[in-house]
Amino acid sequence: MSYYEPLVYIVPEEEEGFLLKTVLQKRLMVSRKLLSRIKLTEQGIMVNGERKYINVKVNAGDRVEIRMEAEVSEDILPQDMPLHILHEDEQLLILAKDAGIIVHPTHGHYMNTIANGVVYHWQQMGVSCRFRPVHRLDQETSGVLCIAKNPYVHQQISEQMIRHEVKKEYLAFVWGTVAEPKGTITGPIDRDPEQPHVRIVTPDGYSAVTHYEVVEQFASAALVRIWLETGRTHQIRVHMRHIGHPLLGDKMYTLPQFEAEAEGLEASGCLSRQALHAHRLGFQHPGTREWTEYRAPLPGDLSELHRWLQEKS
The missing domain is CATH 3.30.2350.10 (Pseudouridine synthase)
Structure with a gap:
């Protein structure tokens, strides 16, 4: 049987005499569901190299290790393809x-x-x-x-x-002149009863909160920075449409007043999808316990769109 790399925790002096279960759930934040699963593994929970039950008490300096059985996605076929x-x-x-x-x-x-x-x-x-x-x-x-x-x-x-401790930041190109340089959209979101694959803002929907800030205003569009408190399906696309500024290239959530501009964009050939990019992701790394952030620069098509909008302004 093979295992993932073990998660290691050295018991500090102030936790002398704690139950192992308390250390696992309160310090390592192992959920009850995952703990039940790990307990069934032969070498799942070890203290100083020996398998232990979770109701034993630990001593300062004890080395607690959690081992999880390694898995593979047997239902997913491997395919050689570029990964960034x-x-x-x-x-x-x-x-x-x-x-x-x-x-x-x-x-x-x-x-x-x-x-x-x-x-x-x-x-x-x-x-x-x-x-x-x-x-x-x-x-x-x-x-x-x-x-x-x-x-x-x-x-x-x-x-x-x-x-809501994970920081998810997006960059989006939206139609129109955005009057407020920054703002928060709080419209609840749910399925459109007439088009189940489409989402709409509706009083009976699920709570959704989107924050935005204008980065650059062009003649007929704007580049905005967006960060979320919730993660509803199509949330950014629906909320930006709701305030009158749908995403460029987003045919599902466009508005009639931007049809002429959308036709010009399509004719330019510089964009063939919704202009939305997950720019930054930040969270506490589960291994190091340190805050870490990862960023992806604008891809080629959105960089080209950016230049096109600047030239038209």
């Missing part, structure tokens, strides 16, 4: 995702996904990991994507997201 790796360590893989590629295989779409490329990459490295994206990006959205390499890391970052 921003960072990789024993716990995380951070990518700059291209637009036009989906993150995970779906029914009828089993290849040409980020998952296929990552599984191949790990296979070539001799690494056994299950593909666990911590979050997802729409097919046409580019930018930073975080993939956890074991269930503990996935749990830790997911809980940071639930507590």
